[in-house]
Amino acid sequence: MICPAGQRWQDNSVNVLVNKELCITRGEMCKSKGVMKIGIIGLGLIGGSMAVDLKRKGFADEVLGVEAEPVNAAAAEKIGLVDRVVTYEECVAQSDVVILAVPVGAAVRMLPDVLDKFHEEAKSGKCDRMVMDVCSTKERLAHSVRYHPMRRQYVATHPMAGTEYSG
DSSP states (O other), rough: OOOOTTOOEEEEEEOOOSSSSSSTTTHHHHHHBBBBEEEEOOOSSSHHHHHHHHHHSOOOOOEEEOOOOHHHHHHHHHHSSEEEEHHHHHHHHHHHEEEEOOOHHHHHHHHHHHHHHHHHHHTSSSSOOOEEEOOSSHHHHHHHTTOOGGGGGGGEEOOOOTTTOOO
C-alpha cells in the first residue's frame, strides 16, 4: 500500500496520521517515498520482540539495532532479530522511525538527543522521521521534551500485547 502524504487511512476503526509523510495503520506502515528503516535502541525482551514482529509483518524493509552489550548484539544479529547492529549515532541518522526500548532513565537522556538531531535535520530542510518509546512510565519522558521544537515527532507508547493469559 502506498500512503499518500497527509491522508488518513481507516481500517477497522483504526485511523492514525503520524505526520504528513509517515502513517501507521493496523498491520501496515508505509512511507510515501519508499524504503522504511526502523531503528531499535535496546534489543532486550521488548525491543527484540518488536524487531521480530516488525520484520515478520512487513512494517520495515530494514531493522537496525543498537545494543550496549556486545555478546547480546552479536546474538541479535546472528539469530536475525535485526538486519544490522549499528551505533546509536548511525541508528538515529539512518532510521525513519527510532524506537527507544531502554529503561526510562536512559530514555530520558536519549529522547531529547534524538529530537535535537531531528531538529538539526529540519533546519536544512524537512524532517519526516519520528521517535517513539516503549517505556513503562511517561511523566519524566514527556517532561524532558515538553517544550522541544520537535516534540511533534515523538510518540509515547506503552508495550502491551497478547492477553492476560498468554502475554
